[in-house]
Amino acid sequence: xxxxxxxxxxxxxxxxxxxxxAYAATLRMHVLTDIGNGLKDxxxxxxxxxxxxxxxxxxKDGREAMKAMLDDTYGKTWSSMIHTCQEMLWDxxxxxxxxxxxxxxxxxxxxxxxxxxxSLDPSVEVPRYVSASDIHLMPGNYHTERAEDDTSQGALFxxxxxxxxxxxxxxxxxxxxxxxxxxxxxxxxEFKPKKILDxxxxxxxxxxxxxxxxxxxxxxxxxxxxxxxxxGHARAEALGVPCHFHQMNxxxxxxxxxxxDLIVSCILFHExxxxxxxxxxxxxxxLLKPGGMMLHMEVPRTEGMDPYSAFRLDWDTYYNNEPFLxxxxxxxxGESCVKAGFDADxxxxxxxxxxxxxxxxxxxxxxxAEDSATGTHGHWGELVxxxxxxxxx
Amino acid sequence: xxxxxxxxxxxxxxxxxxxxxxxxxxxxxxxMAMSAExxxxxxxxxxxxxxxxxxxxxxRDDIEAFRPDQGVEDERNGRRNxxxxxxxxxxxxERETLVAHDKMDxxxxxxxxxxxx
Ligand SMILES: C[S@@+](CC[C@H](N)C(=O)[O-])C[C@H]1O[C@@H](n2cnc3c(N)ncnc32)[C@H](O)[C@@H]1O
Numbered sequence: 348x349x350x351x352x353x354x355x356x357x358x359x360x361x362x363x364x365x366x367x368x369a370y371a372a373t374l375r376m377h378v379l380t381d382i383g384n385g386l387k388d389x390x391x392x393x394x395x396x397x398x399x400x401x402x403x404x405x406x407k408d409g410r411e412a413m414k415a416m417l418d419d420t421y422g423k424t425w426s427s428m429i430h431t432c433q434e435m436l437w438d439x440x441x442x443x444x445x446x447x448x449x450x451x452x453x454x455x456x457x458x459x460x461x462x463x464x465x466s467l468d469p470s471v472e473v474p475r476y477v478s479a480s481d482i483h484l485m486p487g488n489y490h491t492e493r494a495e496d497d498t499s500q501g502a503l504f505x506x507x508x509x510x511x512x513x514x515x516x517x518x519x520x521x522x523x524x525x526x527x528x529x530x531x532x533x534x535x536x537e538f539k540p541k542k543i544l545d546x547x548x549x550x551x552x553x554x555x556x557x558x559x560x561x562x563x564x565x566x567x568x569x570x571x572x573x574x575x576x577x578x579g580h581a582r583a584e585a586l587g588v589p590c591h592f593h594q595m596n597x598x599x600x601x602x603x604x605x606x607x608d609l610i611v612s613c614i615l616f617h618e619x620x621x622x623x624x625x626x627x628x629x630x631x632x633x634l635l636k637p638g639g640m641m642l643h644m645e646v647p648r649t650e651g652m653d654p655y656s657a658f659r660l661d662w663d664t665y666y667n668n669e670p671f672l673x674x675x676x677x678x679x680x681g682e683s684c685v686k687a688g689f690d691a692d693x694x695x696x697x698x699x700x701x702x703x704x705x706x707x708x709x710x711x712x713x714x715x716a717e718d719s720a721t722g723t724h725g726h727w728g729e730l731v732x733x734x735x736x737x738x739x740x
Numbered sequence: 741x742x743x744x745x746x747x748x749x750x751x752x753x754x755x756x757x758x759x760x761x762x763x764x765x766x767x768x769x770x771x772m773a774m775s776a777e778x779x780x781x782x783x784x785x786x787x788x789x790x791x792x793x794x795x796x797x798x799x800r801d802d803i804e805a806f807r808p809d810q811g812v813e814d815e816r817n818g819r820r821n822x823x824x825x826x827x828x829x830x831x832x833x834e835r836e837t838l839v840a841h842d843k844m845d846x847x848x849x850x851x852x853x854x855x856x857x
């Protein structure tokens with residue numbers, strides 16, 4: 348497993364804790380891929396035929412496929428295991444984060460910003476779609492604060508995310524952001540954004556690659572979760588990447604009209620409600636300069652997907668605490684962009700694989716839409732295909 | 741607010757049970773946690789062996805301070821993967837039986853075809 352880049356604020360824990368974390372990540376990858384890929388054989392050879400026999404037809408969608416799979420021993424065992432793996436990930440990081448306090452918060456508080464900045468706004472309310480559940484089973488979710496200037500959830504997320512990705516998103520857990528930034532640069536080489544904003548940045552792992560890909564741009568990142576914004580800023584400073592972090596709600600930011608050339612987000616939409624999403628698109632429209640672009644990276648939608656693949660995606664909705672994933676699946680993004688003020692002709696939808704999963708040449712062909720994408724799920728460890736939705740203003 | 745931090749280990753929401761008896765889900769979680777502890781113990785032995793190989797002696801502090809480089813980590817990960825495969829052999833076998841069955845179908849179809857020709 349590719350090791351995570353160490354920085355001044357990364358918490359990995361003791362000798363045994365670090366090994367427990369590595370084991371949890373390896374175990375999860377094994378269950379996800381080795382055992383998980385067996386689900387397809389079980390579905391094709393056992394579950395779907397049995398369904399057809401008793402219903403006179405094949406399962407019609409993800410929901411029916413899931414019900415049938417969860418009636419099967421293999422499906423039950425896999426579900427029980429992968430759910431436990433997810434819990435084990437967080438549990439392997441939790442004690443080290445707890446033990447690091449209160450010194451750790453103190454260290455972040457005492458940080459001198461050298462390349463970027465951070466601004467907190469306690470009046471920002473965490474929307475209900477964020478606060479309602481512990482997304483991905485992360486205890487305390489993104490936003491919980493247990494002490495003054497708390498950063499614990501940021502630290503928990505940074506290490507947990509790396510373990511969740513099993514190193515597949517690179518040592519900085521930034522392949523998503525890097526892939527998206529590279530798609531933009533390779534597809535529109537003449538587009539040179541001067542101000543970039545990332546919405547729902549969490550700890551900024553997928554924000555920072557924009558500083559590499561567009562070194563002349565000023566980079567901003569916002570999130571509603573204060574512990575993540577504080578930690579993200581400390582992390583960026585430790586890595587020496589200039590970025591300005593703000594605690595803001597993407598539905599209603601305090602930036603002026605037409606402030607940005609490029610507005611991006613990375614796997615934010617599937618964690619927002621429908622109205623939240625519509626407000627974020629309208630806000631993006633307000634914040635973009637004419638000629639600017641917004642592009643939001645997301646997991647593929649299940650619409651038109653075969654029942655088996657839809658089952659694999661739906662599973663996360665129900666059991667990985669992704670309550671809004673299914674809302675996202677039913678959202679017509681093009682229509683929502685028009686409603687937010689964008690011209691239908693300016694709508695963009697790109698699907699490209701992860702930068703790390705194909706050769707550079709192949710990646711460029713996808714970026715330029717010379718290769719069409721074959722949709723798969725966005726699970727690390729499989730061929731990851733990212734979908735990007737957006738529009739020019 | 742105190743500066744001592746306690747992250748409640750359970751996340752909100754009911755823990756799903758996938759088996760008809762939730763005790764089986766609990767048992768699964770216990771077995772998996774145990775598998776982790778065994779792996780952690782193995783890594784500790786591995787650290788001790790590496791330190792002894794290098795220095796012929798060791799202290800508790802040496803062990804605690806030891807961190808693998810990418811090479812050691814890759815070695816350990818290979819061992820963890822083998823270990824996991826052995827541990828969950830029974831599940832892999834269930835899948836392999838299915839694949840074998842599929843091959844049998846192919847074989848029978850071929851036989852039928854040959855019988856006709
Ligand atoms: C799945 S995470 C995104 C992670 C991050 N972009 C990445 O690529 O790793 C969603 C993040 O969006 C934040 N968020 C959700 N709704 C938001 C909103 N309306 N405004 C700002 N941040 C929001 C959450 O607090 C959370 O940190």
